[in-house]
Amino acid sequence: MAWTEWALAALLAGSTAAQDTSVFSKSSNDSLLWGPYRPNVYFGVRPRLPKSLTTGLMWARVEDFQSVQHNVRYTCEQHEGMAGYGWDAYDPRTGGVQTVHDKGNGIDIETDFVKFDEGRGGWGARIKGTPREDAEPGAGSEGGVQTMKTAVWFYAGMEGLGSLEVQDAEGGEELGFDGDVVITGQSQDLGDFKLTITEPEGSSHPAHAHPAYKSKPLDHTFVHSLQVPEDALWQAKAILFASMKTTVDAYVEEHTEQKMPPPWQTYTIQNRPGEGNMHLIQKVFEGPFEFDVLYAPSTVAKTATSDDLGKAIDAVVESFDEKYLEALKPQAPFNDDKHLLFSKSLFSNLIGGIGYFHGDQLIDRSYAPEYEEDNEGFWQETADARARGEQKLEGPYELFTSIPSRPFFPRGFLWDEGFHLLPIVDWDPELCMQIVSSWFNTMDEDGWIAREQILGVEARSKVPVEFQVQYPHYANPPTLFMVLDALLGKVGAKDSSFYTGQQIAGDLAGNALANPDAVKAWLKQLYPLLQRNFEWYRRTQWGDLKSYDRPAFSSKEAFRWRGRSDRHILTSGLDDYPRAQPPHPGELHTDLISWMGMMASSIHHIADFIGETEDAGRYAKVSEAIKRNVDDLHWSKIDKTYCDATVDDYEDSVHVCHKGYVSIFPFMTGLVGPDSAHLKDVLDLIADEDELWSPHGIRSLSKQDALYGTDENYWRSPVWMNMNYLVVQQLYNIATQAGPHQKKASTMYAALRRNLVETVYQSWLETGFAWEQYNPETGAGQRTQHFTGWTSLVVKIMAMPGLEGGKGAHDEL
Ligand SMILES: *[C@@H]1O[C@H](CO)[C@@H](O)[C@H](O)[C@H]1NC(C)=O
Numbered sequence: 001m002a003w004t005e006w007a008l009a010a011l012l013a014g015s016t017a018a019q020d021t022s023v024f025s026k027s028s029n030d031s032l033l034w035g036p037y038r039p040n041v042y043f044g045v046r047p048r049l050p051k052s053l054t055t056g057l058m059w060a061r062v063e064d065f066q067s068v069q070h071n072v073r074y075t076c077e078q079h080e081g082m083a084g085y086g087w088d089a090y091d092p093r094t095g096g097v098q099t100v101h102d103k104g105n106g107i108d109i110e111t112d113f114v115k116f117d118e119g120r121g122g123w124g125a126r127i128k129g130t131p132r133e134d135a136e137p138g139a140g141s142e143g144g145v146q147t148m149k150t151a152v153w154f155y156a157g158m159e160g161l162g163s164l165e166v167q168d169a170e171g172g173e174e175l176g177f178d179g180d181v182v183i184t185g186q187s188q189d190l191g192d193f194k195l196t197i198t199e200p201e202g203s204s205h206p207a208h209a210h211p212a213y214k215s216k217p218l219d220h221t222f223v224h225s226l227q228v229p230e231d232a233l234w235q236a237k238a239i240l241f242a243s244m245k246t247t248v249d250a251y252v253e254e255h256t257e258q259k260m261p262p263p264w265q266t267y268t269i270q271n272r273p274g275e276g277n278m279h280l281i282q283k284v285f286e287g288p289f290e291f292d293v294l295y296a297p298s299t300v301a302k303t304a305t306s307d308d309l310g311k312a313i314d315a316v317v318e319s320f321d322e323k324y325l326e327a328l329k330p331q332a333p334f335n336d337d338k339h340l341l342f343s344k345s346l347f348s349n350l351i352g353g354i355g356y357f358h359g360d361q362l363i364d365r366s367y368a369p370e371y372e373e374d375n376e377g378f379w380q381e382t383a384d385a386r387a388r389g390e391q392k393l394e395g396p397y398e399l400f401t402s403i404p405s406r407p408f409f410p411r412g413f414l415w416d417e418g419f420h421l422l423p424i425v426d427w428d429p430e431l432c433m434q435i436v437s438s439w440f441n442t443m444d445e446d447g448w449i450a451r452e453q454i455l456g457v458e459a460r461s462k463v464p465v466e467f468q469v470q471y472p473h474y475a476n477p478p479t480l481f482m483v484l485d486a487l488l489g490k491v492g493a494k495d496s497s498f499y500t501g502q503q504i505a506g507d508l509a510g511n512a513l514a515n516p517d518a519v520k521a522w523l524k525q526l527y528p529l530l531q532r533n534f535e536w537y538r539r540t541q542w543g544d545l546k547s548y549d550r551p552a553f554s555s556k557e558a559f560r561w562r563g564r565s566d567r568h569i570l571t572s573g574l575d576d577y578p579r580a581q582p583p584h585p586g587e588l589h590t591d592l593i594s595w596m597g598m599m600a601s602s603i604h605h606i607a608d609f610i611g612e613t614e615d616a617g618r619y620a621k622v623s624e625a626i627k628r629n630v631d632d633l634h635w636s637k638i639d640k641t642y643c644d645a646t647v648d649d650y651e652d653s654v655h656v657c658h659k660g661y662v663s664i665f666p667f668m669t670g671l672v673g674p675d676s677a678h679l680k681d682v683l684d685l686i687a688d689e690d691e692l693w694s695p696h697g698i699r700s701l702s703k704q705d706a707l708y709g710t711d712e713n714y715w716r717s718p719v720w721m722n723m724n725y726l727v728v729q730q731l732y733n734i735a736t737q738a739g740p741h742q743k744k745a746s747t748m749y750a751a752l753r754r755n756l757v758e759t760v761y762q763s764w765l766e767t768g769f770a771w772e773q774y775n776p777e778t779g780a781g782q783r784t785q786h787f788t789g790w791t792s793l794v795v796k797i798m799a800m801p802g803l804e805g806g807k808g809a810h811d812e813l
Contacts, residue, residue: 023433023518023521023522023525024430024433024434024437027118028430028434030118030119030120031093031094031115031118031119032048032092032093032119032431032434033047033048033049033119034046034047034048034115034119034122034123034295035048035092035113035354035356036098036111036113036352037354037355037356038054038056038355039076039352039353039354039355039403039406039410040075040076040355040406040407040410040458040462041056041057041074041075041076042057042073042074042075042076042085042100042109042111043056043057043098043100043111043113043125043127044056044057045113045123045125045293045295046356047189047190047356048356048400049189049190049356050159050160050358050396050398051159051160051161051230051358052158052159052160052162052187052189052190053156053157053158053159053162053164053185053187053190053193053195054156054157054158054159054233054234055154055155055156055157055293056074056154056155056234056236057074057111057127057152057153057154058072058073058074058152058153058154058155058236058237058240059072059073059102059105059107059109059129059150059151059152059153060072060073060105060150060151060267061105061106061107061138061148061149061150062149062150062151062263062264062267062284063138063148063149063263063264064138064263065260065263065266068263068267069241071104071105072237072240072241073100073102073105073109074236074237075237075407076406076407076410076786077407078407078408078784078785078786080102080104081102081103081104081105082100082101082102082103082104082768083101083102083103083768084101084767084768084769085098085099085100085101085102085786086098086099086100086345086348086349086352086406086786086788087345087348087349087351087352088344088345088348089316089317089320089321089344089348090320090348090349090351090352091316091319091320091323091351091427091428092351092352092354092428092431093115093118093119093428093431094114094115094118094316094319094320095112095113095114095115095123095312095313095316096112096113096114096316096317096320096348096352097110097112097313097316097317098110098111098112098113098352099111101132101768102132103132103134105150106131106132106134106135106136106138106145106148107129107130107131107132107135107148107150108129108130108131108132109127109128109129110126110127110128110129110130111125111126111127111128112125112126112128112309112313113125114309114312114313114316116300116304116308116312117300120297120299120300121296121297121300121304122193122294122295122296122297122300122303122304123294123295124292124293124294124295124304124306124308124309124312125292125293125294126290126291126292126306126309126310126313127152127154127290127291127292127293128288128289128290129150129152129285129288129289129290130288131145131146131148131287131288132145133145135148146287146288147206147286147287148286148287149206149263149264149284149285149286150284150285150289151264151267151268151282151283151284151285152282152283152284152285152289152291153236153240153269153280153281153282154197154281154293155236155240155278155279155280155281156183156185156195156278156279156281157228157233157236157277157278157279158185158187158277158278159230159233159277160187160230161187161188162185162186162187162188162190163185163186163187164183164184164185164276164277164278164279165183165184165185165274165275166181166182166183166223166225166273166274166275166279167182167183167184168182169223169225169273169274172220172221172223172271172273173271173272173273173274175215175216175217175220175271176216176217176220176221176222176223176271177199177220177221177222177223177273178199178219178220178221179199180196180197180198180199181196181197181199181221181223181273181281182194182195182196182197183195183196183197183279190297191297191298191299192297192298193295193296193297193298194295194296194298194303195293195294195295195296196292196293196294196296196303197221197281197291197292197293198291198292198293198294198306199221199283199291200290200291200292200306202290203285203288203289203290203291204285204286204287204289205218205219205283205284205285205286206218206262206264206284206285206286207219208261208262208264208265210255210261210262210265211255212251212254212255212261212265213261213265216265216268216271218264218265218268218284221281221282221283222268222269222270222271222281222282223271223272223273223279223280223281223282224243224269224270224271224272224273224279224280224282225272225273225274225275225276225278225279225280226239226243226276226277226278226279226280227275227276227277227278228276228277228278230277231456231457233277233278234457234458236278236280239278239280240269240280243269243270243280244267244268244269246270247266247267247268247269247270248266248267251266264284265284268282268284269282292306292309294306294309320344320348321344323427324340324343324344324347327426327427328343328347328423328426328427328795328796328798328799329799330343330798330799331798331799331800331801331802332802333754333802334757334798334802339757339761339798342761342764343794343795343798343799345764346760346764346770346788346791346792346794346795347423347427347792347795349770349786349788349792350402350420350423350424350788350789350792350795351402351423351424351427353402353403353406353788353789354400354401354402354403354435355400355401355402355403355410355411356398356399356400357398357399357400357401357411357412357453357455357456357459358396358397358398358399358455358456359395359396359397359455359456359457359458359459360393360394360395360396360397360455360456361393361394361395361397361450361453361454361455361456361470362391362392362393362394362454362460362468362469362470363391363392363394363450363469363470363471363472364386364389364390364391364392364469364470364471364472365390365392365472366385366388366390367472367473368385368388368390370382370384370385371385371471371473371562373562373585374585375585376584376585378583378585379564379565379566379583382563383565386469386471391468391469395455396455396456397442397453397455398438398441398455399412399438399439399442399453399455400434400435400438401417401435401438401439401453402417402420402421402424402435402789403416403420403789404416404420404772404784404787404789404790405772405784405785405786405787405788405789406786406788407784407785407786408784408785408786408787409784409789410459410462411452411453411454411455411459411462411463412439412452412453413451413452413453413476413789414439414449414450414451414452414453414476414477414478414479414480415451415476415477415478415479415573416479416722416789416790417435417439417479417480418477418478418479418480418481418482418483419479419482419722419725419789419790419793420789420790420792421435421436421480421483421486422482422483422486422725422793422796423792423793423795423796425483425486425487425490425514426796426799429487429490429514429515429519430514430515430518432483432487433487433518433519433522436480436483436484436526437522437526439480440480440526440529440530440533443529443532443533444472446472446532446536447529447532447533447534447535447536447537448472448473448536448540449476449533450470450472451470451474451475451476451571452467452470454468454470471563473540473562473563474562474563474571475537475540475541475561475562475563475571475592476571476572476573477572477573477591477595478533478534478537478595478598478599481530481598481599481602481603482598482602484523484530484602484606485598485601485602485605487514487519488519488602488605488606488609490514490519491514491515491516491519491520491609492516520609520610523606523609523610524610527606527607527610527612530603530606531603531615534599534600534603537559537596537599538596540562541559541560541561541562541592541596542556542558542559542560543558543559543560543587543588543589543592543593544558544560544585544586544588545558545633547586548586548647548651548652548653549652549653550633550645550653551632552628552629552632552633553625553628553629553632554625554626554628554629556625557593557596557622557625557626557629558588558593558629558633559588559589559592559593559596560585560587560588560589560592561589561592564579564583564587565583566581566582566583567711569589572589572591572592574591574661574662574700574715575712575714575715576711576712576713576714576715576716577658577660577661577662577700577701577715577716578658578701578705578707578716579644579656579658580644580645580646580656584646584647586645586646586647586653587644587645587646587647587656588633588634588644588645588646589644589662590630590634590642590643590644590662590663590665590666591661591662591665593626593629593630593633593634593666594630594665594666594668594669594671595665595669596626597623597626597627597630597666597669597670597671598669598670598671600619600622600623600626601623601670603619604616604619604620604622604623607619626671627671630642630666630671631678633645634655634666635678636655636657638655639655639657639659639663640681640685641657641659641663641664641681641682641685642662642663642664642665642666642678642682643655643656643657643658643662643663644656644657644658644662658701658702658705658707659685659691659692659701659702659704659705660692660699660700660701660702660705660715660716661698661700661701661715661720661723663685664682664685664686664692664727667679667682667686667727667730668723668726668727668730669726670730670733672730673734673737673739674734674737674738674739674740674741674742675739679734679739679740679741680740680741683734683741683744683745683748685702686698686727686748687744687748690703690704691703691704694719694755694776694777695755695759695779696719696755696756696759696774696775696776696777696778696779697719697721697724697752697755697756697759697774697776698719698723698724698727698752699717699718699719699776700715700716700717700718700719700720700723701715701716701717703717714773714783717776718773718774718775718776718782718783719759719773719774719775719776720773720790721756721760721773721774721790721791721792721793721794722790722793724752724756724793725790725793725796725797727752728749728752728753728756728797728800729800731745731746731748731749731752732745732749732800732801732803735749735803736803746803749803750802750803753797753800753802756794756797757794757797757798758779759774759779760774760781760791760794761794762779763779763780763781764781767781767785769781769785769786769787770786770787770788770791770792770794771783771784771785771787771791772784772787772791
């Protein structure tokens with residue numbers, strides 16, 4: 001073989017190998033393998049692997065017979081008397097510290113979690129209980145709250161094939177374990193491993209004189225090993241109650257109801273250690289307590305100890321604090337300790353809410369002709385088509401994602417995710433890339449991504465049946481493209497980024513920069529999926545220009561959300577925002593064409609960056625056509641704002657104007673630049689206190705709209721942080737570029753930024769939580785509690801530069 005042939009062969013071999021290799025390195029994967037990836041529970045560690053080891057924590061105050069069954073904490077719930085909970089510091093690569101302020105149970109539970117040796121050395125969790133100062137003394141707490149009785153349950157279950165076995169089960173069969181409990185296990189993905197639940201000195205256990213104590217002393221740890229159906233493992237609370245009921249029944253039999261042992265003895269699980277795919281472990285404490293859970297793969301030379309764990313926790317918190325100041329430090333006027341603490345908490349909850357989900361999901365692929373939505377009255381036809389219930393379980397799918405809210409929306413939502421990743425990309429661009437990849441891997445051959453990912457029975461158990469089914473003709477805002485744009489900004493791929501990009505990154509020293517080569521390699525892999533997704537939107541959500549007389553720059557670029565009813569467009573994300581009445585197949589939606597403009601501009605920049613020059617030229621044209629059509633189709637000269645369009649009784653195209661988020665959408669998505677003829681009117685509308693401006697942020701609907709605050713009032717007045725983030729970001733962009741409205745934008749930017757931060761901060765101080773939306777009159781947080789998804793964008797708003805004119809700026813508007 002000639003040397004040129006050699007070289008060619010080597011080159012080809014190299015390129016094939018390159019295609020097989022993921023851009024995510026083994027070490028990156030290792031550091032992300034384990035985590036509290038069950039954000040729906042207060043604390044549950046599992047690996048980012050399907051069908052594997054799953055763990056969870058439960059606890060309850062056990063001082064009287066009546067309240068115990070209501071006091072057991074497991075899944076995050078909104079109305080359990082929590083005075084706040086969540087991660088105070090958290091980094092998915094290393095770990096962090098969470099506190100659950102369980103006012104209802106009178107105790108604060110701290111759950112620390114760290115990975116050893118960047119994830120290769122296993123992990124450790126420290127569970128700590130501290131009776132609260134404000135706890136009511138309960139029955140049997142003669143010594144005050146310092147003798148409070150708390151039961152704690154930790155469980156480990158193995159999904160799929162593999163084993164879990166309690167070591168020295170015979171030793172624990174009699175009275176329970178008087179030292180550490182060690183479980184050994186094995187599975188294909190994890191290999192051999194050991195899980196240790198420690199019994200450190202220093203914690204107290206309640207002693208008492210009832211004869212039941214002798215055969216089950218509470219200074220021992222009890223283990224109930226069970227074999228349960230794989231799909232039932234997550235129902236640990238029901239399993240726990242069943243185990244305790246057996247104990248209760250036996251005590252009634254033996255001692256009679258009149259002479260029962262105290263509740264902290266009565267509410268104990270069966271002590272039956274041995275084999276099984278699930279092991280429930282119980283400890284009963286008096287006063288403050290602490291114990292550890294240590295996971296060690298057999299590949300580690302030396303298993304980490306509780307001592308190592310303590311040191312690792314300190315180190316993790318310290319490095320988190322340091323990195324925070326580099327990545328997301330609040331800027332003036334929020335450059336003080338209280339805002340730093342607030343910022344860290346919100347960010348840690350956002351990034352600590354990342355979960356790994358796996359399972360099948362319900363999809364209706366019946367492709368009924370009604371789903372074309374061509375006829376007048378289509379919304380009734382589609383309702384009938386959906387009612388035929390032709391959905392089937394598909395999958396399994398897997399998804400690595402953050403979530404909007406641990407108690408209420410503990411699963412992936414497509415349009416939320418783009419917003420979630422904007423702060424995360426500042427912290428860890430590569431983590432963000434892993435999440436984006438995971439989302440695009442759920443895409444089907446047509447280019448459709450389900451907007452809500454309800455994977456598996458546990459996820460479905462949280463969703464009413466009528467909302468479980470996904471439809472492959474329904475869209476959702478393509479927000480992941482904002483993140484791609486932000487990533488490009490981080491590698492300096494273009495002049496300015498509309499979303500989070502270079503301009504801001506450049507102003508913040510040390511803001512995590514992505515590795516340009518890695519981003520490029522990754523984007524090259526992702527690119528075909530991005531194209532398919534973009535074309536899917538254009539193909540399925542097209543708006544009808546041809547059937548109606550609608551002069552526009554381009555005869556193609558117009559869009560309509562599919563899936564609307566007379567009252568809602570759930571697919572738009574802005575559920576009950578007022579739209580044309582009645583619905584009409586000739587509608588055009590301002591928010592959707594704006595999203596398409598954002599998407600086109602993003603894919604244009606990506607094509608450019610990875611050297612797909614021809615495509616880049618084509619996408620640039622689409623992008624420009626959309627921009628022109630936004631003005632041609634949606635600007636109302638009469639109302640001086642952007643409006644939806646529909647078709648009237650005479651088949652004429654007419655505008656439907658409801659001033660609010662929809663009417664400023666082209667601005668929010670970067671389509672109204674400093675030179676736009678409409679910029680002044682847009683800014684005036686936003687700044688008008690009788691319309692959109694409130695002291696707590698920009699209202700979803702104008703105060704002047706007849707439907708302001710009516711019906712469900714979901715998107716008809718409340719202040720939403722995701723939309724406000726886009727507004728504040730665009731104001732910043734206008735304020736930092738030469739143009740006739742630069743000064744006004746600057747003043748508005750400073751005032752809005754301050755209003756948003758103070759609103760979320762005050763409500764957080766008062767309630768202990770971030771909320772789904774905020775009341776425009778009072779600033780009170782409303783609807784879903786612990787909404788640490790896009791409300792956490794306030795972290796980015798604090799990290800944005802404080803332009804001059806911040807003080808009393810609003811007076812000058
Ligand atoms: C890292 O994980 C991703 C997805 O979880 C996978 O596709 C990739 O092959 C992994 N990389 C390596 C080097 O194992």
